[in-house]
Amino acid sequence: MREPLVQLSHVSKTFSYRDGKRRVLEDVDLQIHRGERVALVGPNGSGKTTLLRIILGIEQPDKGSIVMNDPDTRYCTSYVPQDYRNALFPWLRLRANITLANGHRMRCQRASGGETVSADPISEYSELAEVFHLPLDTSKYPYQLSGGEQQIFLLMRAILAYPILMLLDEPMSAVDFGRKRLILQHLASWVFRRNVSLVFASHDFEEAVMLSDRVYVFGRRSGRLKATVEVDLPWPRTLELRQDVRFRSLVDDVTRAIL
Secondary structure: OOOOOOOEEEEEEEEEEEOOEEEEEEEEEEEOOOOOOOEEEEEOOHHHHHHHHHHHOOOOEEEEEEEEEOOOOOOOOOEOOOOOHOOOOOOOOHHHHHHHHHOOHHHHHHHHHOOOOOOHHHHHHHHHHHHHHOOOOOOOOOOOHHEEEEEHHHHHHHHHHHOEEEEEEEEHHHHHHHHHHHHHHHHHHHHHHHEEEEEEEEEOOOHHHHOOOEEEOOOOOOEEEEEEEEOOOOOOOOHHHHOHHHHHHHHHHHHHHHH
């Protein structure tokens, strides 16, 4: 059996509040292999964001362990947080926000074995922006963008880093419905083509099924994994898949597991 890219074993995490302590993760075991896509779904407060932050290294578990078996993974992980409004340097123009976030592009491109990296991430951004239908003026500042535009910009910036592992925390929550559908299809195509490992938290069950090989369902305020739904659908995936009977059945499975 191949070695997982990321392995979490018996991970638990408790936070202290004025009115006491609350366990947000309880004895969680997860494995993410190279090129595998997994979704995290569950009610608010069920530990999804905390789990992403533990994988990233921002938070440390109280118990259990996390192992990354590829030494390049720490350098080549892209993260799009739920709090997108505080994820950009507000005093820097968009072009500077792109450049500063992609200091390991060459190393990560070599590690991923992907296509040749351009020396100029701004030109790559322009090409990607056309695909995502968001040709922003990179001389603007973050405050000049809408919430949805900021989220799409962060997603494109994460792609430009040539990640081995991508962590997304409700990455399209502020994006309008029509544009979200378009981005969802391009993102599904991109993660398949680049063989990127993806872990993302979502409240959108269709999005979870569309982008994942497996959906992990967290229980309400228990911190435990409640269920696992295997998504045995072919890649690459397009929006037409959403009309497939198997797709609808899987979305129903996730919905029942949440309830």
